[in-house]
Amino acid sequence: MSANHPNQQNIASRQGSDSNLRARGLQNTPPVQATSSSTNQASTSQKRTRNDVTTPVTGVTWSLSDTIPSLRNIKTNFKDNVNIWKTDGTSIDPKKVPSAIVVQAVVSTLKLKSNDRIQVVEKYEARLASGCYEARRAQENGSWKQEKEELLIPGLPSKKFSGSDENSQNQSENIVQDVFMHNSMPGSFYVLWEGWTSDFLYELSHVDVQQSASEAVRLAKIRDAFLDAFNAANGTGELDEFVAREKFLDWSVRMELNHYFWTFKDLSYFHSQLHADLRKGPIFYFSLAKDMQNPPNFTYTNVNVVREDAYIRCLGRLANQSFSELRGVVGPVSSWTACSRPQHCKCNQRALLAYGATVGGRVRLLQYNSEGLLQLENYDFDDARILVECSNTCQCSPETCHRRVVQQGKAVAIAVVNGSIGYGGYAAEPIKKGQYIVEYVGEMYLLKERRAKENVAPFKKMNTQSQTNIDFRLTETQRDEMPDVHELYINKPAKSKRGTSYEAGFSVIDERIVICASKVGNVGRFLNHSCDPNATFVEVHSRCFESDPLIPKIAVFALRDIAVGEAITVRYYSDGQMTDKRGIKCGCRDNCPNYLP
Numbered sequence: 001m002s003a004n005h006p007n008q009q010n011i012a013s014r015q016g017s018d019s020n021l022r023a024r025g026l027q028n029t030p031p032v033q034a035t036s037s038s039t040n041q042a043s044t045s046q047k048r049t050r051n052d053v054t055t056p057v058t059g060v061t062w063s064l065s066d067t068i069p070s071l072r073n074i075k076t077n078f079k080d081n082v083n084i085w086k087t088d089g090t091s092i093d094p095k096k097v098p099s100a101i102v103v104q105a106v107v108s109t110l111k112l113k114s115n116d117r118i119q120v121v122e123k124y125e126a127r128l129a130s131g132c133y134e135a136r137r138a139q140e141n142g143s144w145k146q147e148k149e150e151l152l153i154p155g156l157p158s159k160k161f162s163g164s165d166e167n168s169q170n171q172s173e174n175i176v177q178d179v180f181m182h183n184s185m186p187g188s189f190y191v192l193w194e195g196w197t198s199d200f201l202y203e204l205s206h207v208d209v210q211q212s213a214s215e216a217v218r219l220a221k222i223r224d225a226f227l228d229a230f231n232a233a234n235g236t237g238e239l240d241e242f243v244a245r246e247k248f249l250d251w252s253v254r255m256e257l258n259h260y261f262w263t264f265k266d267l268s269y270f271h272s273q274l275h276a277d278l279r280k281g282p283i284f285y286f287s288l289a290k291d292m293q294n295p296p297n298f299t300y301t302n303v304n305v306v307r308e309d310a311y312i313r314c315l316g317r318l319a320n321q322s323f324s325e326l327r328g329v330v331g332p333v334s335s336w337t338a339c340s341r342p343q344h345c346k347c348n349q350r351a352l353l354a355y356g357a358t359v360g361g362r363v364r365l366l367q368y369n370s371e372g373l374l375q376l377e378n379y380d381f382d383d384a385r386i387l388v389e390c391s392n393t394c395q396c397s398p399e400t401c402h403r404r405v406v407q408q409g410k411a412v413a414i415a416v417v418n419g420s421i422g423y424g425g426y427a428a429e430p431i432k433k434g435q436y437i438v439e440y441v442g443e444m445y446l447l448k449e450r451r452a453k454e455n456v457a458p459f460k461k462m463n464t465q466s467q468t469n470i471d472f473r474l475t476e477t478q479r480d481e482m483p484d485v486h487e488l489y490i491n492k493p494a495k496s497k498r499g500t501s502y503e504a505g506f507s508v509i510d511e512r513i514v515i516c517a518s519k520v521g522n523v524g525r526f527l528n529h530s531c532d533p534n535a536t537f538v539e540v541h542s543r544c545f546e547s548d549p550l551i552p553k554i555a556v557f558a559l560r561d562i563a564v565g566e567a568i569t570v571r572y573y574s575d576g577q578m579t580d581k582r583g584i585k586c587g588c589r590d591n592c593p594n595y596l597p
């Protein structure tokens, strides 16, 4: 640190000032309520005019109006005040956590309506996390404006307060965004405030920060431990300089308010805040290179953003029928819950009924063990398998049931780092075999029938080398053929990088439904392919309330223990699909002979 740097006096004058500490509140309180979507209008009923729909599986016919969810129909077995608790002591009301955002065509005969659980919007746009008060205020009043066009990322503040606003703003409730180690004073942290630029860093003692912003310190420790592990794994010392920049800050970075570095910090903070809203793990974005790359630019979502046609298709699936509608087909309701005897569970029975017929009765139901870890004995990539979680009909606790892992949101910390095959996702906390890692979330839409047939083999071909459970098989040309999904419903996408695909499909639940995380997605979009993966995609039925529509999910689970610093990888394709040399050379290891189609 240069003794004559103009900002030094600025920082020194604030150092250890109790009055500043009190005045600024030093709060690190994540938001309590999850409202990352764009519509909050509640409604209690949904009128439908559409004709009956016939399931292709059993020929059972029912009226769509019977299956449209509304809050009215949510019959919970919880006491009214039962909440899900987060690590910071705040709670989530599960009834107010959206289970999907439905993007409806402007011209639609159906006119879906929103409620707390299903939010119907015309267009999905990113927002700042609901608890980021200072950032919202700065967005209105701040004097600093983002100058670099490539750094205008949806959901990140484009305006902030800067040092020059110090005396003109009412600074009562500032929140700690990030803390960095002090290179020359081990007893101090540099503190970055939410909604403020880096020319307004404070230098505060560990004790003060630890007491008032313990969550920020906990996250900084996870970040720094990851960097050390990642650096050690790379072994050559090449990264030392960049790791030090992340942990200690450079003057050059601190004083250049438009530096890419700060956008990576904002991505980490605001995406982690959105995750904290739903009790999911934090995310850390890094560019460990001298010339930092453009940060990834996409709109963050915690829940699938479902196009109207895919939503209607989901409602029309047999799996969406209530138990009363299926009386006589699904066995009688027993007193066993799925938690105690999965084979007697009616949710499992219904899933087998719904998919067994489609895929020749060869669907395997995956199960959790009593610690909530997926049992993966005899795991075979080519098996047709799904996972069904408990819901409120099972009468078990949404808080403690070991079969509600995905809906409880207990996902791990993930770091996103750039490398030779683009960005990749890495374990920032140790992960156990069978542990839930993250959901793969994005825009959900239907493939056209013709393309679905071309691209997804019928189940009778399952269990052969050429079939995968979840795939990324759409080519650039095929995506270009996609009709108007983005134009009509979502922000128009920039052309994706040539050869880069973010589309994942289902093969058991519905081969026409695709989740695309290119423009709207979550951290799952960064998981790269490996021919020897340590994690796997699983098709999941998970809903807190039986009256929610059953929107299928894709979740990622660990196939083996994964250490901090290790890349989290999944298999997009089986070996037989990876021989065509016109594809992308697989970079999962040195000299891998395979090609991504």
Ligand SMILES: C[S@@+](CC[C@H](N)C(=O)[O-])C[C@H]1O[C@@H](n2cnc3c(N)ncnc32)[C@H](O)[C@@H]1O
Pocket (backbone or CB within 6 Å): 421, 422, 423, 424, 499, 500, 501, 502, 525, 526, 527, 528, 529, 530, 584, 585, 586, 587, 588, 596
């Ligand atoms: C779902 S994205 C993964 C994240 C991506 N690397 C990024 O930077 O955003 C899938 C794309 O990543 C790249 N990719 C993933 N795994 C790869 C591998 N093993 N070898 C080469 N490219 C890979 C390909 O471009 C692929 O279409």
